[in-house]
Amino acid sequence: MKLVVAVIHDRDQKRTSDALLRAGFKFTKIASTGGFLREGNVTLLVGAEPDEVDPLLGIFKECSRTREQYVNVLPPEATPVGSFMANPVKVQVGGAIAFILDVERFERF
Amino acid sequence: MKLVVAVIHDRDQKRTSDALLRAGFKFTKIASTGGFLREGNVTLLVGAEPDEVDPLLGIFKECSRTREQYVNVLPPEATPVGSFMANPVKVQVGGAIAFILDVERFERF
């Protein structure tokens, strides 16, 4: 048994949880905070057999990786209502890390 | 030193904490959420010497294991007040897991 401790972005939490459930993973969610940005994120504890670790990391890569998204950054006071914002802004979102720890013993009660 | 990471059911939290304190264990409690039922549960971190791990697991078995309880499931609108509910329903409650990790080094400040 391995214990995977992963930190994922708040916005990716629902997508990642749903993908973990569909794949039959059991896991526990803990609310946490990033040290640098001080934004809310989620720490996941996932106990998995050694041959399940790669598929598990595949879900994090698919659902939580750092990626670029186009967003319309429209500060409310900056633009008269109805005018068109021609160039949306590209920002980086998401991002996740995972520590894989060896479990000496696992018990279920 | 070993680090035991245990997830116990919310309803078993008080009983388990009291038993850990009586037995002289030091521990830290973290509020968490189950991945499947999305109900609140508790993640415990317990640093313990190798010969204390079995007594510790014994407390989880005693206080947090899955067991059957009879409960009167009386949806408020379903029964006229005062009528008798002959057959209480048997449900499973509790349940806990524990990961035992090896600690390379432990420091107290």
Place this chain on the structure above:
Amino acid sequence: MKLVVAVIHDRDQKRTSDALLRAGFKFTKIASTGGFLREGNVTLLVGAEPDEVDPLLGIFKECSRTREQYVNVLPPEATPVGSFMANPVKVQVGGAIAFILDVERFERF
């Protein structure tokens, strides 16, 4: 890569976080509760390279160790306003623990 799981006192959280950021450590903060005093404290997860562990523990020793402070314990109803409290009381504050775990594999997405 090592994973350091540290529990520090609430009152030392800001000082310790600032020192970790200044030293370039990446970390995640989790609100937690002490098993014995049932007071709020903070559990930090810090992934660090082996040669960074000693400087990291140095920050906990510097910012979070148990120390004695003089406090004026003035229960509001006990003293007429303006009278002088001759002997402030010495109490112990702070205190921290750290578990250093070996990380089999670390991934960033």
